[in-house]
Amino acid sequence: KAGVTQTPRYLIKTRGQQVTLSCSPISGHRSVSWYQQTPGQGLQFLFEYFSETQRNKGNFPGRFSGRQFSNSRSEMNVSTLELGDSALYLCASSFSSGRMNTEAFFGQGTRLTVV
Amino acid sequence: GQQVMQIPQYQHVQEGEDFTTYCNSSTTLSNIQWYKQRPGGHPVFLIQLVKSGEVKKQKRLTFQFGEAKKNSSLHITATQTTDVGTYFCAGLGVSRGTSYDKVIFGPGTSLSVIP
Numbered sequence: 001k002a003g004v005t006q007t008p009r010y011l012i013k014t015r016g017q018q019v020t021l022s023c024s025p026i027s028g029h030r031s032v033s034w035y036q037q038t039p040g041q042g043l044q045f046l047f048e049y050f051s052e053t054q055r056n057k058g059n060f061p062g063r064f065s066g067r068q069f070s071n072s073r074s075e076m077n078v079s080t081l082e083l084g085d086s087a088l089y090l091c092a093s094s095f096s097s098g099r100m101n102t103e104a105f106f107g108q109g110t111r112l113t114v115v
Numbered sequence: 116g117q118q119v120m121q122i123p124q125y126q127h128v129q130e131g132e133d134f135t136t137y138c139n140s141s142t143t144l145s146n147i148q149w150y151k152q153r154p155g156g157h158p159v160f161l162i163q164l165v166k167s168g169e170v171k172k173q174k175r176l177t178f179q180f181g182e183a184k185k186n187s188s189l190h191i192t193a194t195q196t197t198d199v200g201t202y203f204c205a206g207l208g209v210s211r212g213t214s215y216d217k218v219i220f221g222p223g224t225s226l227s228v229i230p
Binding site: 033035041042043045048055056090092102103104105106107108109 | 148150157158159160163203205217218219220221222223
């Protein structure tokens with residue numbers, strides 16, 4: 001079966017702009033989580049969506065937002081980009097969530113560079 | 116809030132030596148997962164541990180979940196160059212009140228293997 005697809009793979013934006021990243025989970029998976037990965041900070045949890053509802057949110061400013069559609073595809077948006085937002089953004093899908101959580105399948109990520 | 120720590124941050128070993136990474140949570144976990152990320156790649160699921168004191172093996176890899184369900188370890192016997200990468204533990208926090216459990220990743224242990 002097809003894996004987790006993230007688009008675009010690479011993105012260069014200017015400070016102050018906004019960006020939208022997309023994630024298509026594995027067919028049948030209803031949970032989608034987003035992570036920011038930087039060399040010094042590891043994998044930082046952004047948010048998790050399950051059946052179009054945000055279940056959890058990490059400690060990121062309100063400039064970071066997301067949503068999930070009825071087909072489980074998810075988008076995350078970052079407004080008013082800052083240089084520090086440069087990172088690899090990873091999306092992970094899993095069949096279930098919470099106490100029933102199963103393994104997460106990660107996409108290849110979107111490498112965002114803010115200049 | 117819940118924190119997951121890993122030690123060491125980096126480990127350089129000679130090929131054939133053993134390697135161990137330790138994962139410690141500030142709170143009791145429902146379960147713990149381990150992931151491996153090769154350089155330039157995305158995290159890939161290795162295993163999930165659920166029961167207190169659980170031990171699982173995958174060829175040269177041995178995973179343990181502590182009795183108190185607050186710590187875990189990954190041990191690799193006779194490392195090979197294919198073991199190079201960053202190993203992350205990810206703990207699912209025990210639910211409190213109406214908050215949904217969320218998965219918190221440790222910062223990872225980066226393993227280098229010298230041939």
